[in-house]
Amino acid sequence: MLTMASEKPILYSYFRSSCSWRVRIALALKGIAYDVVPVNLLKDGGQQLAIIHYLEDTCPNPRLLPQDLKKRAQVRMIADHIVSGIQPLQNLSILKQMGEKKMEWARNCIASGFQALEQTLQHTAGCYCVGDEVSMADLCLVPQVFNAERFKVDMGPYPTITRINKALLELEAFKVSHPSLQPDTPAELRA
Incomplete structure (x- = not known):
């Protein structure tokens, strides 16, 4: 999960989660600094592809969806x-x-x-x-x-x-x- 409650977004992440990794890549590509709060997925929940769509809508550069x-x-x-x-x-x-x-x-x-x-x-x-x-x-x-x-x-x-x-x-x-x-x-x- 990604929250925007502070100046920097907070990513609730699990080191090996595919979902978290996708979001970390998107944040790195877009140059967005963020804080990480580790979440143990063996006990808690995960991320959504929707976060990447949100980042694309709010920070469109670089594009992760082609214009074509x-x-x-x-x-x-x-x-x-x-x-x-x-x-x-x-x-x-x-x-x-x-x-x-x-x-x-x-x-x-x-x-x-x-x-x-x-x-x-x-x-x-x-x-x-x-x-x-x-x-x-x-x-x-x-x-x-x-x-x-x-x-x-x-x-x-x-x-x-x-x-x-x-x-x-x-x-x-x-x-x-x-x-x-x-x-x-x-x-x-x-x-």
């Missing part, structure tokens, strides 16, 4: 596919229900989603998910690839996803927002 309407639709389609079709299937609450099969479940869900995503990106990608400008789709992609790696998904079948992810991780906003650099990251997971 076709590209804008492609960005939304890719972002929605990741945040609605892949990421929720490996949320903590779902994985708890899967018990001993949680790793296999997560790998299968991610691989299935990545198969469709790889095909889409082969038609939309330039340097990034849609063309050569960082977009909301890219903010969704990087945390999902991180989760894929965490769950030991074979990334070999997804060369476009891998190439885009590598390019994005070279950008400062993606580096500073990485889970290993967050204040609530356990010491053994810090970079």
